[in-house]
Amino acid sequence: MRVRLLEATEDPEELVCRGARNDYMSDWVGDQSFEDAMAGVDGDTIEEQKANFLGKLLKRGHYGPFEHPSATFAIEGMSRSCMAQLTRHRHASFDVQSMRYVAFDDVDPADVEDGEMVVTPPSATDAEWVGRNQQGGQADEDVVERREEVFQSSVRRAVEDYQELLDLGMPPEDARFVLPIGTEVNVVVTLNPRSLMHIADMRAAADAQWEIRDLTEQLLDLAAEWCPHTFDYYDEHMKHRKNRLAP
Ligand SMILES: Cc1cc2nc3c(=O)[nH]c(=O)nc-3n(C[C@H](O)[C@H](O)[C@H](O)COP(=O)(O)OP(=O)(O)OC[C@H]3O[C@@H](n4cnc5c(N)ncnc54)[C@H](O)[C@@H]3O)c2cc1C
Structure with a gap:
């Protein structure tokens, strides 16, 4: 970000x-x-x-x-999850990139696995990562490897499905429903x-x-x-x- x-x-x-x-x-x-x-x-x-x-x-x-x-301030590449948290604050004014008008049709799903388009949380890749309130804690390397695999295949599939729905003529405002909450905005x-x-x-x-x-x-x-x-x-x-x- x-x-x-x-x-x-x-x-x-x-x-x-x-x-x-x-x-x-x-x-x-x-x-x-x-x-x-x-x-x-x-x-x-x-x-x-x-x-x-x-x-x-x-x-x-x-x-x-x-x-x-x-x-x-201009913020690039925050997850929609983080955006939902930020926009709860009512004394700020916002403009949010629209997924009705911006279709991620040119994103290569292979690049999604390298962190493009969807934010990857550190707990998906870092065995040492300790989240808030000590949630998660240390994990075995092979467990984290599996987390990364599941996370990346899941977001890649979502992006592929989204792009297929666009190809099938679905409007971006409806096709976006299959995208994950980690999608960048x-x-x-x-x-x-x-x-x-x-x-x-x-x-x-x-x-x-x-x-x-x-x-x-x-x-x-x-x-x-x-x-x-x-x-x-x-x-x-x-x-x-x-x-x-x-x-
Ligand atoms: C760690 C964490 C976990 C959270 N988890 C959740 C969750 O699980 N679910 C969830 O829904 N939210 C959650 N929130 C969001 C939180 O409840 C607030 O809605 C959000 O942070 C906005 O802050 P705020 O209430 O201070 O309001 P702001 O909009 O930032 O307003 C600032 C201040 O203005 C005053 N104010 C603004 N509007 C009003 C009003 N209508 N009436 C009276 N006073 C007002 C209040 O004093 C308020 O504190 C979480 C926040 C944090 C930090």
């Missing part, structure tokens, strides 16, 4: 600070320079002031201002920092599935470049708490 930042609010942390400073000033923030709006906040430089102020907001649980900026998602922190609270946690954890970590890495003070603070002080950002 690949994740890329497509577009994001410029100066997102300045925007968060401006929003929050509005709450504590008699002057109108619309008329003020950023430096004036931050007057009185601890710190020798404007960056230090931003870091201190954002940390204070997060510490107090004043999360509303973190809803002002937004970032749009590309998604575009727009989030604000508050909703990303909430998603991370739930989906970077040890009991979340490996694929959405991987996705969340990639989103957090990109978000740390976009909103460095916010996500540094989140990483240091808040990550791995569960479900705290929601009221």
Whole structure:
């Protein structure tokens, strides 16, 4: 799975600070320079002031201002299973690649066994893999070899059947019913920092599935470049708490 930042609010942390400073000033923030709006906040430089102020907001649980900026990410090759988990989060906006209009008719079923079109979970190939809540645990090599065989022959057969149904004139929107839940999909998602922190609270946690954890970590890495003070603070002080950002 690949994740890329497509577009994001410029100066997102300045925007968060401006929003929050509005709450504590008699002057109108619309008329003020950023430096004036931050007057009185601890710190020798404007960056230090931003870091201190954002940390204070997060510490107090004043999360509303973190809803002002937004970032749009493009995700390539997530499973439909993972997509179902991500799209449960109602404060994000999505575009999902359509299987009504995109038919995987040119995929070679032989390539499916090399990981094209269907996501292969690590437990299908890795004897050492330990899933969430220690599910699975270590397995014998020959057991895992057999898992891989069963998994790959099953997805290959599904893709072959799907393509045969297309050849028989079945519309892609109906032929797709035979495809597995691991079928890859590309998604575009727009989030604000508050909703990303909430998603991370739930989906970077040890009991979340490996694929959405991987996705969340990639989103957090990109978000740390976009909103460095916010996500540094989140990483240091808040990550791995569960479900705290929601009221
Ligand atoms: C490890 C794990 C296992 C899971 N297993 C299952 C499962 O087996 N079956 C299943 O169905 N789901 C499952 N979920 C999904 C989970 O129950 C949530 O639906 C999903 O994570 C969305 O998160 P959220 O409820 O915080 O809502 P979000 O949409 O992310 O909203 C954020 C917050 O906004 C508030 N909010 C949003 N909408 C409303 C509303 N309508 N009313 C009141 N408050 C609202 C809530 O405070 C909420 O926490 C699982 C999640 C995890 C992390």
